[in-house]
Amino acid sequence: MTENVVVLGAGYAGAGAINKLQSELGRNARLTWIADVDYHLVLHESHRVIRDPNVRSDITFPVEEIADPSTQFIQAEVTGLDTDERIVELAGEEDIEYDYVLVALGTKTAYYGIPGLEEHSLTLKSLDDALDIHEAITEASQEATRGEPAQVVIGGAGLSGIQTAGEVAEFRDARRAPIDIHLVEALDEIFPGNDPEIQQALRKRLEEAGVQIHTDDPITEAKEDVIEFDEGEPLEHDVLVWTGGITGRDALDDADVEKEHNRVHADATFQTSDDRVFAIGDSAIIDQGDQPAPPTAQAAWQAADVVGENIARAIEGRPLMTWEFEDKGTVISVGEKAVAHKIKPAFGISLPVDTFGGIPAQNLKKMIAARWIADITSWNEARKSWSSL
Numbered sequence: 053m054t055e056n057v058v059v060l061g062a063g064y065a066g067a068g069a070i071n072k073l074q075s076e077l078g079r080n081a082r083l084t085w086i087a088d089v090d091y092h093l094v095l096h097e098s099h100r101v102i103r104d105p106n107v108r109s110d111i112t113f114p115v116e117e118i119a120d121p122s123t124q125f126i127q128a129e130v131t132g133l134d135t136d137e138r139i140v141e142l143a144g145e146e147d148i149e150y151d152y153v154l155v156a157l158g159t160k161t162a163y164y165g166i167p168g169l170e171e172h173s174l175t176l177k178s179l180d181d182a183l184d185i186h187e188a189i190t191e192a193s194q195e196a197t198r199g200e201p202a203q204v205v206i207g208g209a210g211l212s213g214i215q216t217a218g219e220v221a222e223f224r225d226a227r228r229a230p231i232d233i234h235l236v237e238a239l240d241e242i243f244p245g246n247d248p249e250i251q252q253a254l255r256k257r258l259e260e261a262g263v264q265i266h267t268d269d270p271i272t273e274a275k276e277d278v279i280e281f282d283e284g285e286p287l288e289h290d291v292l293v294w295t296g297g298i299t300g301r302d303a304l305d306d307a308d309v310e311k312e313h314n315r316v317h318a319d320a321t322f323q324t325s326d327d328r329v330f331a332i333g334d335s336a337i338i339d340q341g342d343q344p345a346p347p348t349a350q351a352a353w354q355a356a357d358v359v360g361e362n363i364a365r366a367i368e369g370r371p372l373m374t375w376e377f378e379d380k381g382t383v384i385s386v387g388e389k390a391v392a393h394k395i396k397p398a399f400g401i402s403l404p405v406d407t408f409g410g411i412p413a414q415n416l417k418k419m420i421a422a423r424w425i426a427d428i429t430s431w432n433e434a435r436k437s438w439s440s441l
């Protein structure tokens with residue numbers, strides 16, 4: 053009997069899983085890949101597009117470069133998952149039946165009920181989002197003067213917010229544009245929940261780049277041209293980018309699997325409360341003991357490597373492998389610069405310091421993205437993208 057394996061999403065989780073499933077699945081399985089776009093976007097470099105839209109061709113890869121001819125790709129929006137009927141519902145297309153489905157749809161932006169935030173802010177979750185931010189900043193800076201610079205406010209100082217602020221600073225410097233940049237964080241330090249050493253290193257780079265940092269004061273309301281805080285003075289904005297939170301996709305609203313804010317609970321084998329449904333990447337809350345796996349590209353990449361084998365094992369009725377997230381360290385860009393922290397020793401070389409910047413960190417950042425691109429396409433593609441990473 054042929055088993056239908058369906059993968060939803062073309063991000064790190066989906067593209068990585070397709071890559072792996074193509075080598076793991078036997079002849080008794082048929083692979084279908086569904087995403088709302090026909091390319092893989094290296095989302096963790098999408099902030100580069102804010103500075104220069106031309107970067108897009110170096111960080112997007114057509115699905116046919118990843119999918120084997122035997123893999124069927126369907127470009128469509130997933131609107132539902134019916135676990136009783138075992139079908140994936142698509143907008144404007146026939147339902148797709150599955151025997152096993154992998155949910156890898158990533159997340160959408162969360163607004164936490166803050167009045168006006170959704171209406172008045174831009175988000176960064178896709179290529180179109182990054183292009184919209186570029187356009188909004190271009191327009192605002194064209195209307196601004198040295199005396200009245202454009203106010204660009206970025207809400208949320210996690211991976212996306214920090215890297216967005218760095219790219220807006222590069223945009224400002226390359227065009228000598230009159231722009232003030234504000235990075236706003238509700239908690240008491242940027243890159244919340246992380247080691248003070250990397251927090252301070254990032255703060256230093258951002259301040260050197262002229263980014264004004266506001267911490268320890270949550271946004272209480274966003275209006276068309278101003279945001280209000282719990283305690284501080286209101287802050288005017290011409291462009292407001294909100295990167296302060298994630299929540300699951302609407303497509304999973306009615307899916308009958310255990311979930312929290314539409315992110316699907318999975319155990320360390322990636323199996324969910326329905327043993328025909330697997331989930332990885334940001335869509336999933338993957339049990340790792342005390343803390344779930346983090347919603348990062350790093351975790352999605354590692355999980356994608358294992359989920360392919362586990363789906364193959366499930367088909368064959370073999371025991372599933374248990375995955376353990378390995379934190380290999382963090383590298384974050386602030387424009388052209390970068391900060392690296394707690395990088396795991398590689399090739400037998402261990403590093404004498406925990407946190408470093410300069411050319412070693414810049415090159416490491418490029419190398420990580422290049423390795424991913426090479427993994428899913430080829431080193432030749434990675435080489436072509438190098439200068440944009």
Ligand SMILES: Cc1cc2nc3c(=O)[nH]c(=O)nc-3n(C[C@H](O)[C@H](O)[C@H](O)COP(=O)(O)OP(=O)(O)OC[C@H]3O[C@@H](n4cnc5c(N)ncnc54)[C@H](O)[C@@H]3O)c2cc1C
Pocket residue numbers: 060061062063064065066086087088089093095096097098099128129130131156157158159176177211212213215216301303332333334335347348349350351352383384
């Ligand atoms: C600006 C930015 C910088 C970041 N920097 C880092 C970093 O430095 N390091 C790090 O580890 N992580 C970083 N991250 C986080 C990282 O990008 C995510 O953790 C990672 O993309 C998760 O991969 P994913 O495949 O689960 O989701 P995604 O990459 O979001 O992919 C989801 C896929 O599903 C598709 N999709 C969504 N909804 C539907 C639907 N209804 N129907 C069909 N298809 C759909 C999307 O088009 C996409 O192909 C960053 C994120 C951003 C936004």
